[in-house]
Amino acid sequence: MIYFDNNATTALHPDVLKAMLPFLTSQQGNPASNHTFGRKAHTAIEEAREKVAVSVNAHASQVIFTSSGTESNNTIINGIAKAYPDSHFGFSAIEHPCVSEPIKSLASQGFKVSEIPVDSNGIFNVSDISDKMKQSLTFLSVMMANNETGVIQNIQEIADWARENKIQFHTDAVQALGKIKVDFEALDIDAMTISSHKIYGPQGIAALILNKKIDLFPYMQGGGQEKGLRSGTENIAAIIGFGKACERSNQNRVVFKENINFLRSTLEKSLVNLGAVIFCEKSHRLSNTTFFSFKNVDGSTLLTALDRKGFAIASGSACSSNSTEPSHVLLSMGIDLDLAQGALRVSLGVESTKNEINDFIDTLKDEVNRLKQLTAVAA
Amino acid sequence: MKNKSYDMPIYMDYSATTPVDPRVAEKMIPYITEDFGNPASRSHPYGWTAEKAVEDARKEVALLVNADPREIIWTSGATESNNLAIKGASNFYSKKGKHIITLATEHKAVIDAVRECERIGYEATYMEPEPNGLLDIEKFKSTIRPDTVLVSVMLVNNEIGVIQDITTIGNICRKNNIIFHVDAAQATGKVKIDLALLPVDLMSFSAHKTYGPKGVGALYVRRKPRIRIEPQMHGGGHERGMRSGTLATHQIVGMGEAFKIAREEMDEENNRIKNLQAKLLKGLTEIDETYVNGDIDKRVPHNLNISFNYVEGESLIMAIKGIAVSSGSACTSASLEPSYVLRALGRSDELAHSSIRFSIGRFTTESDVEFTIALLKEKIDKLRDLSPLWEMFQDGVDLEKVEWAEH
Numbered sequence: 001m002i003y004f005d006n007n008a009t010t011a012l013h014p015d016v017l018k019a020m021l022p023f024l025t026s027q028q029g030n031p032a033s034n035h036t037f038g039r040k041a042h043t044a045i046e047e048a049r050e051k052v053a054v055s056v057n058a059h060a061s062q063v064i065f066t067s068s069g070t071e072s073n074n075t076i077i078n079g080i081a082k083a084y085p086d087s088h089f090g091f092s093a094i095e096h097p098c099v100s101e102p103i104k105s106l107a108s109q110g111f112k113v114s115e116i117p118v119d120s121n122g123i124f125n126v127s128d129i130s131d132k133m134k135q136s137l138t139f140l141s142v143m144m145a146n147n148e149t150g151v152i153q154n155i156q157e158i159a160d161w162a163r164e165n166k167i168q169f170h171t172d173a174v175q176a177l178g179k180i181k182v183d184f185e186a187l188d189i190d191a192m193t194i195s196s197h198k199i200y201g202p203q204g205i206a207a208l209i210l211n212k213k214i215d216l217f218p219y220m221q222g223g224g225q226e227k228g229l230r231s232g233t234e235n236i237a238a239i240i241g242f243g244k245a246c247e248r249s250n251q252n253r254v255v256f257k258e259n260i261n262f263l264r265s266t267l268e269k270s271l272v273n274l275g276a277v278i279f280c281e282k283s284h285r286l287s288n289t290t291f292f293s294f295k296n297v298d299g300s301t302l303l304t305a306l307d308r309k310g311f312a313i314a315s316g317s318a319c320s321s322n323s324t325e326p327s328h329v330l331l332s333m334g335i336d337l338d339l340a341q342g343a344l345r346v347s348l349g350v351e352s353t354k355n356e357i358n359d360f361i362d363t364l365k366d367e368v369n370r371l372k373q374l375t376a377v378a379a
Numbered sequence: 380m381k382n383k384s385y386d387m388p389i390y391m392d393y394s395a396t397t398p399v400d401p402r403v404a405e406k407m408i409p410y411i412t413e414d415f416g417n418p419a420s421r422s423h424p425y426g427w428t429a430e431k432a433v434e435d436a437r438k439e440v441a442l443l444v445n446a447d448p449r450e451i452i453w454t455s456g457a458t459e460s461n462n463l464a465i466k467g468a469s470n471f472y473s474k475k476g477k478h479i480i481t482l483a484t485e486h487k488a489v490i491d492a493v494r495e496c497e498r499i500g501y502e503a504t505y506m507e508p509e510p511n512g513l514l515d516i517e518k519f520k521s522t523i524r525p526d527t528v529l530v531s532v533m534l535v536n537n538e539i540g541v542i543q544d545i546t547t548i549g550n551i552c553r554k555n556n557i558i559f560h561v562d563a564a565q566a567t568g569k570v571k572i573d574l575a576l577l578p579v580d581l582m583s584f585s586a587h588k589t590y591g592p593k594g595v596g597a598l599y600v601r602r603k604p605r606i607r608i609e610p611q612m613h614g615g616g617h618e619r620g621m622r623s624g625t626l627a628t629h630q631i632v633g634m635g636e637a638f639k640i641a642r643e644e645m646d647e648e649n650n651r652i653k654n655l656q657a658k659l660l661k662g663l664t665e666i667d668e669t670y671v672n673g674d675i676d677k678r679v680p681h682n683l684n685i686s687f688n689y690v691e692g693e694s695l696i697m698a699i700k701g702i703a704v705s706s707g708s709a710c711t712s713a714s715l716e717p718s719y720v721l722r723a724l725g726r727s728d729e730l731a732h733s734s735i736r737f738s739i740g741r742f743t744t745e746s747d748v749e750f751t752i753a754l755l756k757e758k759i760d761k762l763r764d765l766s767p768l769w770e771m772f773q774d775g776v777d778l779e780k781v782e783w784a785e786h
Contacts, residue, residue, distance in 0.1 A: 001423070001424060001425070003423075005416075005417075005420060005422075005423065005425065005426075008417040008419075008420045008426075009415060009416060009417035009420070010415070011412075011415045012411045012412060017408075017411060020411070021408075024399055024404045024408075024592065025398075025399060025401060025404045026398070029703075030392070030396035030587075033392055033395045033703070034696070034705070034706070035388060035392065035700075035703035035704070035705075036388050036703060037387070037392070038392075038395070038703075066455075067456075067459070067594065067627070068455075068624035068627075069624075069625075070615065070623045070624035070625070071455070071612060071624055073614070074611070074612045074613060074614070074623075096614070096615075097613070097614045097615050097616070098612075098613065098614030098623060098624070101613035101614050101616075101623070102612070102613040102614070104613075197417075197625065202411055203417075203625055203626070203629065203630070204455065204594050204595065204627025204630045205627075219462075219611070219612075220458055220462045220488075220492075221462060221487075221488065221491030221492045221495050222458040222461070222486070222487045222488030222491055222492070223458065223488065224487070231458045231487070231488060231491070232456045232488070233396065233458070233585075233587060233593050234594075235455070235592075235593045235594025235595075236593055236594075237592060237593065237594075238593075238627070238630070303422050304422075307422060307423050311423075312416075312420075312422070312423030312425050312426075313422065314420060314422055315422055
């Protein structure tokens with residue numbers, strides 16, 4: 001089986017596993033306990049926090065560990081809503097549901113909520129925001145790189161615009177970390193979400209990077225861990241793994257920029273030759289992601305056929321791929337319903353090889369041609 | 380504990396966290412290496428394998444507490460389960476009323492979640508338990524109001540190990556149409572839990588108190604009669620919409636295996652630990668002026684909480700570095716405040732300050748217990764030799780009546 005679904009989750013890197021193992025087996029202690037076991041656990045967590053901070057150029061004190069990207073996003077959104085009851089929340093139309101859903105749920109509590117469209121290339125433009133909206137908005141969330149199309153937003157420009165207009169700004173950088181440069185200090189924003197299992201770390205751990213000028217209300221109450229912002233016994237083995245994965249993320253970036261970018265170009269040339277439409281082809285994108293569709297081939301049939309031949313790819317984002325709804329990202333870009341319905345995503349990983357890509361292209365050719373013939377016969 | 384090294388003390392703090400059972404760790408590792416898929420990926424075997432592992436683990440958790448697997452919702456730990464249950468249910472049923480009853484001796488995660496409800500307009504009653512740590516049922520009945528929407532009472536207390544009468548409390552809640560939440564983080568593998576019989580609507584579980592990994596827990600949400608909660612985390616709609624977020628497969632697998640072991644070995648293990656507890660109790664109460672906190676019979680065998688009178692709390696902790704124990708609950712032991720749980724039992728600040736929680740478990744040995752008794756005897760003798768209060772007490776001075784000069 002060849003795994004081309006790295007935007008859904010990644011395989012743990014052996015170095016990460018090695019770092020985690022002692023904390024899964026012998027070295028146990030509750031980091032809050034005031035004895036040798038507890039203190040060792042506490043020290044290990046602080047070292048991991050430093051590594052996470054360094055990987056995004058933030059200060060360790062700005063790193064709050066959570067259980068997932070979803071929790072980080074819910075924490076910032078609900079925390080802002082509780083601390084600033086007059087908030088007006090804006091979010092781009094292509095946000096992951098773990099940003100858009102918590103914001104939409106605030107509408108029923110009486111908050112002002114605005115979904116802001118992107119252009120046909122999947123790009124969020126601050127120049128498209130009306131003056132009226134600009135004056136009313138108090139919080140804006142725009143993801144750094146999209147999980148489906150891979151489109152990278154001009155996040156520095158959006159951040160600067162938000163700061164000038166005194167709008168609190170959050171970016172979901174879950175898909176960006178480890179693939180492109182993420183610099184919290186240079187961005188000079190209020191909050192950012194990153195996650196471990198998209199960068200060859202374990203599932204069940206993520207972080208919210210928070211600028212201290214934000215007065216956040218905690219999402220969960222309890223023992224007061226993470227400076228009171230996230231109660232609950234720390235998931236120590238996973239935190240250690242996340243730290244190690246972050247430490248490795250810089251070297252991954254080089255691999256993505258060179259090798260993986262090349263592999264993707266090879267793949268996309270073949271796709272175009274086969275008649276596929278590649279979404280956001282001309283936009284600045286993550287070098288590992290290809291989101292495409294064939295006009296005359298049913299997407300879900302092709303997905304199943306490829307799976308049978310040993311290739312794991314996806315139809316849109318993992319957490320909504322059990323539904324047959326077309327990608328909300330594509331619809332918001334104005335893509336035809338038919339084309340959107342058949343969209344498939346290949347997301348490569350640092351370990352992806354030229355041979356794998358060539359095998360995939362060969363299989364894809366066979367399957368696409370076979371399905372096209374079937375369709376022609378049926379018609 | 381295994382892998383004892385020279386500089387590590389003997390671990391007597393199983394209520395703070397337990398070591399991961401090696402069998403659990405072994406079961407987890409394949410799911411962080413080859414079977415690493417996202418359980419929500421529906422288009423390839425990586426996802427299916429992960430999903431199957433998650434569902435198998437869900438069955439194991441359900442089996443330990445005799446529930447339907449569909450009643451188990453994964454969370455990141457008992458803190459999240461408690462927050463989700465308390466805020467989620469009180470919000471959903473707020474039409475019934477906005478009064479919540481809980482105990483003053485609950486874990487911080489319950490107390491503070493209820494406080495958060497107060498902040499948004501609910502009223503709360505924090506009931507004081509009896510001096511033995513147990514809830515008085517008659518007092519509880521008289522606390523109930525027509526607008527009481529939720530009651531939250533923990534099954535086993537984390538500091539003093541007492542077991543509340545959940546059946547009686549639950550039946551009263553049923554009669555009054557009140558949602559009943561139980562924090563069972565300290566109870567799994569220690570007491571039998573049968574949710575087919577218990578009148579409980581919501582129950583919180585934790586993996587790392589039962590030899591599973593940290594960072595994973597579960598919330599039981601009853602289906603018959605169906606209990607509804609308002610989700611606190613929104614996103615991809617995982618866990619039937621009640622709790623979004625990518626599931627951490629290996630951790631969930633770890634929790635499943637830990638709960639399976641608990642189910643299979645609980646009876647035998649508890650007998651062994653009961654003997655250790657009896658030995659520890661006998662040894663420590665040979666020391667003069669010691670007080671056991673919490674009812675000694677309605678209590679799990681894993682816990683002993685003892686106040687040593689006429690010893691200064693901090694010096695005591697410093698003197699017994701050879702064992703890892705806790706002087707309050709772990710989450711708050713970084714502060715030097717006396718335990719709010721012991722104060723709620725009516726213990727004086729002095730006694731609360733000089734209390735130690737000994738919590739034992741799967742890897743505690745006879746010799747660990749013997750070492751602990753000998754260490755406590757030696758150090759308390761030494762500390763009392765230095766204590767003017769101890770001298771006065773032995774001379775028969777009633778310390779309550781002494782008028783201390785102001786500094």
